Amino acid sequence: MDSVALYCTAGLIAGALYWFICVLGPAERKGKRALDLSGGSISAENVKDNYNQYWSFFRRPKEIESAEKVPDFVDTFYNLVTDIYEWGWGQSFHFSPHIPGKSHKDATRIHEEMAVDLINVKPGQKILDAGCGVGGPMRAIAAHSKAQVTGITINEYQVQRAKLHNKKAGLDSLCNVVCGNFLKMPFDENTFDGAYSIEATCHAPKLEEVYSEIFRVMKPGSLFVSYEWVTTEKYIDEDEEHKDVIQGIERGDALPGLRSYKDIAATAKKVGFEVVKEKDLAKPPSKPWWSRLKMGRLAYWRNHVVVVILSAIGVAPKGTVDVHKMLFKTADYLTRGGETGIFSPMHMILCRKPEKASE
């Protein structure tokens, strides 16, 4: 091969690599770039150890049951996955029903706006986002309702990301983000005119603890809506395949134990809420929420190649490959949970804090 052909081939390979990693990198349009993947607040050299530590929680089930350890375990999980989620999914860390003719972005926004419409808040009122992630829902909700949203997340790295996105979106005057535990919130009682939580309370070891804390900080008469991760009426505990799918979902999503749909309203009533409405938003006529996961398979395979290359050349932390592999498997368990109908990530409950405690 003469030198011209050699240079051309090298140029083509370099161009293809650049396109594969940098241009095609963000699986979602305008998402985080593959080159920026990090371990959140964990330093690059500790990502692998933290990944192993994450798994050790599942090897010691007693520990996971002890409520005090769960927030730390969830925090570690979000240090490991936040950048990958943003890169490959976007800024809203939840599912939504597929809407024919609409993009994922629009379907996501519609699902978020529905939450704030349900709690009936007025512009300028104060609302709580319990478990806010990097604030995708918070920004859509603030823009739609003009309410003042305060989000809380256990993960410091997500606070930084959320604040950055709020500022870039010009919504920092409506959106405030706090790092803290939603089982013990740094807010006075009767502070908020409404509250919502999107696919977040599933991380609480006991639902009662997070619901009673949300109840405490809400004003009497105000509304709370939650999209809960549950096992449905189709789930059979004795079915080995069902058990395998649910365990796969718990392990790949930092869940101390998925709860049954039956426990949700019972818990809400137990802490003092009046249940206004309860509906599984995944049920027909809604179109499958898992179709986005299924359609993305080719992109996830491509993402894996990108992660392996970036890890090998030292751009992404070493443990990123393990984390990505775990998420790849999780996508499969979630899809199986959706297809079999034994699992729903959007069991909606709307509750009111009574005007008087004794009501």
Ligand SMILES: C=C(CC[C@@H](C)[C@H]1CC[C@H]2C3=CC[C@H]4[C@H](C)[C@@H](O)CC[C@]4(C)[C@H]3CC[C@]12C)C(C)C
């Ligand atoms: C509510 C929670 C998170 C729900 C979803 C936002 C995430 C659940 C599984 C995640 C993903 C799985 C596969 C990844 C893929 C292999 C990668 O290349 C790109 C990112 C994924 C698509 C990733 C994105 C976020 C999820 C869909 C839980 C934690 C309570």
Ligand SMILES: C[S@@+](CC[C@H](N)C(=O)[O-])C[C@H]1O[C@@H](n2cnc3c(N)ncnc32)[C@H](O)[C@@H]1O
């Ligand atoms: C799957 S993400 C959903 C985020 C956001 N609701 C969204 O839809 O984009 C779950 C969120 O709950 C938060 N979370 C979990 N346990 C928490 C706890 N004990 N206290 C505060 N936040 C918590 C996580 O940090 C994360 O931000």
